[in-house]
Amino acid sequence: MSNLACEPEFEQAYKELASTLEDSALFQEHPEYRTALEVVSIPERVLQFRVVWEDDKGQLRVNRGYRVQFNSALGPYKGGLRFHPTVNLSILKFLGFEQIFKNALTGLSMGGGKGGSDFDPKGKSDNEIRRFCQAFMRELSRHIGADTDVPAGDIGVSGREIGYMFGAYRQARNRFEGVLTGKGLGWAGSLIRPEATGYGLVYYVEHMLQHAGQGSLAGKRVAISGSGNVAQYAALKCIELGATVVSLSDSKGSLVAPDDGAFTPAHVAAIADLKAQRRPLTDFHYADKFKYFHGARPWVHVGKVDVALPSATQNEINRAEAETLVANGVLVVAEGSNMGCTQEAIDLFEAQRKEKGAKSVWYAPGKAANCGGVAVSGLEMAQNSQRLTWTEKEVDDKLKCIMKSAFLAGLETAQKYVASKDGELPSLVAGSNIAGFVKVAEAMRDQGDWWA
Structure with a gap:
């Protein structure tokens, strides 16, 4: 890429994918896939x-x-x-x-x-x-x-x-025609679409916890960044499943609950109303129920948490923040945002995963953990093509199946291509990258987009 203008975010995303492919057995078994990556x-x-x-x-x-x-x-x-x-x-x-x-x-x-x-x-x-x-x-x-x-x-x-x-x-x-998704329910939109990214993220985390032998979300402390669509519905689903949500944030700062406090559905609804008006969290009347940290993300202020869900924008957990989360006993970090963690933070989480076995922090990349939103967009496209509307339960059941399949694809692909020690949790970032890449590469080869 030396002949191109500097594109740091794209280069980060490319290197994150390419490095996991290089570090796996994929290119040893299928060296022709290097050509597919180039294309x-x-x-x-x-x-x-x-x-x-x-x-x-x-x-x-x-x-x-x-x-x-x-x-x-x-x-x-x-x-x-x-x-x-x-x-x-x-x-x-x-x-x-x-x-x-x-x-x-x-x-x-x-x-x-x-x-x-x-x-x-x-x-x-x-x-x-x-x-x-x-x-x-x-x-x-x-x-x-x-x-x-x-x-x-x-x-x-x-x-x-x-x-x-x-x-x-x-x-x-x-x-x-179904040219846009996220349409209004009265004109060809889909039920569950607004909730889908946040709900899907939580469904994915449930599979992670269960596989790691950490139970369910019930009783877990969950830190969430962001206060938009993804964060709101992730918070509501976590609360519904018995978790304690202790933070939300926006670009101006973070709201953090004290040790014995938590966000309620009413708090989330009030924040959603503010955000619909494009207003900041500083306009939320929280009295003494929360502490506001101006200009800060929540991660170093939330204390002990079991689950961290970055759900605002890219690169919102850096290495120092990742170190604090690990020191405070976090079990799962799953991205509700795209590329929510810096590469240095991911490297730390992956190193911890390799060192500490089943009790380590387990990291899930956004391309897997937050795919529920685009999944229900795909379901909206299907409904539009058929001129049909599915019920809320039908869409939610399909979303749950898709999130389970995405989790298993990353898990099983990592077990196939990434070496690990006994008791080590599989690398979901490597497994998800490889699973998605191989599917696309094979389709491109079948259609003549590359050849070897």
Whole structure:
């Protein structure tokens, strides 16, 4: 990649995958897969475009729009749209690259892609957001479709933005089709879609705890970062299953419960209302029930916890924070966000896993642990294709099956390709990377995308 502009987030995601493939027996048994890795690491198509819109003062505003159509060997490109001022090509390539293998782990027919804009919805009126979404979709609509590319939401893109973009697509293309997921329930959306990433994360963690002989979530202390969609529903599901949730956070700081305190469903609902209004956690009236840490993530402030669920954004647990979690007895770290841990933090967790056997911390990467969101997006696509709506229980049951399959795929693949000592927990990061990569590589070879 020396001939390319610096793309630190994408390079981190690539190296994380490539290093686990190199450290396993995969390339020894199948050296031809090195060619597949070289091919799959380059997007099939990168779209970059100008988005011109008008603010409420009648002034012209301009932003950059992107869509990275990374890989379609398993199905239409599938991945979210992120509206945030930090959006750039490196971040979208990292997210799209991760999405390829995450989607493969769901077992559904979806390729990988990602897109978005450096537009910031915070501080914008509904009319400004509507005008931006319509301008963004006027260009993007030329490149997507139900059998081509099916975007979803991500940071800064909720049901409101999906609605505005779907309406703009329908008007531009004169087609009502399943071109976006996360749609409203009254117009071809799916039950459980808003909850899916958070719920799926918790279902995955339950399998980890059970396999490690640590019981269930009941009675466990759980630290969660973030306070958006993923964090909210992960917290609610943890509480439902008997766990104690002790933290939530946003970009301005963290709320942490004291030793005898916890978040309740009512607290989570109040925070969800704030976030729907694009308001910070500092506006939450928590009296003396929680302590607020300005400008800090929760990990070094939560004390002893059994489970840590980074659910905000990338690189939100660094090595120092990982050391604190390990010292405080954490059993499971599972990413609700994409690439939630730095490579140094992952290296620490993996070293602990190798040294301490079944009693060690066990780390699960986002491409496996948080694949529930895109899984239910895939189920929404299936319902749209059939012109059907499934019940909440039907969708939730399918989500549970998908999360179990993703867990077992990572577990069994690690046992096959990664050497381990007696009593050592399998590497879920290596197993998930290999399982997703092999599925995509084989489909690409069958279709002539690479050969050896």
